[in-house]
Amino acid sequence: MAEHVWIGDLREHVGKDVEVRGWRNHLRSSGKLHFLEVRDGTGTVQAVVFKGSVTPETFEKAGTIAQEATVTVRGTVSENPKKPGVFELQAKEVELYAAPAREYPISPKEHGVDFLMDNRHLWLRSSRQNAILKVRATIVRAVRDFFDGRGFTLVDAPIFTPNACEGTSTLFETDYHGDKAYLTQSGQLYMEAAAAAVGKAYCFGPTFRAEKSKTRRHLAEFWMVEPEVAFMDLEGDMKLAEDFLAFIAQRVLETRGEELKILERDTSKLEKVIAPFPRITYHEAIQILQENGHPEAKVGDDFGGDEETVISNKFDRPVIVHRYPMELKAFYFKKDPANPSLALNMDVLAPEGYGEIIGGGQREDDLDTLVRAIEHHKLPMEAFEWYLDLRRYGSFPHAGFGLGIERTVAWTCGLHHVRETIPFARMLNRLSP
């Protein structure tokens, strides 16, 4: 009885009889020969069905197997005579497990985005989407390995929150047993509490934004990792961020070369992602804009997608932009002692126009200053009493950041749009499948 082998492991079974189970990708016939391409999620293999090597019934059946039918093929593993290093299966038996109930909608030719997104549950089977799923999984694993390996404790933040934490984003409102509750836009405030408990904390989970954003960089539901470290300042935060991104890039390069090849990613761009990253101030960024086609840029402006691209294109690796004007930033950032109009914050802009993938900074740890900031932003003080407690009971300098997983995956894979980086995207006009 032939052993069931995953296609990805076939090279270890050359010359042996094995059984492969999967879905029909392609079928090419030439009279007395069928080339049956089977996919099982770990790879694809071409099964060669020669009329003289199988029963007449098997040969006829093999020639009629529809796209995405589930099949079992038993045969001998051999090297492709035309492609050294590529292995195929000399079929002896072919069994149909399940024929498609109807014609498979995704044909080998090109399709429009909307059609593919409507069929996302099937589109995931394609080699490109398969490669993206695997890179995403690798990045998620790298995120955990990085922080776990540096003594961080994973502290899960809640999804339901009682109020609009930062007051800067539009949130999804839900009914919580008669009260209003909101889907979280960030776990950061909770991580500040966690940092006082475990020193180095991080959370990693879904995050929700209800803004009606319609761009290649936005999702309504996305995943964010947010480390927060006690007794760390902005300098340490920037160091952590660049070590973190370099770690992720290296991990993907080391373990997902095949997938990056399928995605036709220029890996030389990723190989340059080594710490330290260039660091510029917000004011230097404005100057770069003024000198590169945005003469209207002035201090006080925030950066849009175009501006981020202009800045990031000046560098061959991610660039850190730090010390933005306080009025552009959330209430919780610490003011720069050297210039109180500036925040001790930083954004990391990914290369090649992928935009902001990290935002963070040092938090305000002075109770009175924080109270004034909450008043200045006209936020409900009572909702932040627990947060202010963190300054009342042993305040401590601390910093952290948030990294958007989807933008990181899009950048790593060289994708045009974040909708392909998450298995089932939630967007302004998309809630299904």
Add this chain to the structure above:
RNA sequence: UCCGGAGUAGCUCAAUGGCAGAGCAAUCGGCUGUUAACCGAUGGGUUGAAGGUUCGAGCCCUUCCUCCGGAGCCA
């Protein structure tokens, strides 16, 4: 919410205001080394919806719907 673009066969797209088409997919046939195979044949349409102009509308006009790209907002 605003600006721009698009909606025609299952899919991707053609069609001067004058017979609604092609490629792929599907079905049938041919071929012993194919790689989005190739060759031949067959079936496949409420042209997003409603109204209007016209002898005649896929095409022009009005309204609406859906999607795409961007802006704003944001990660």
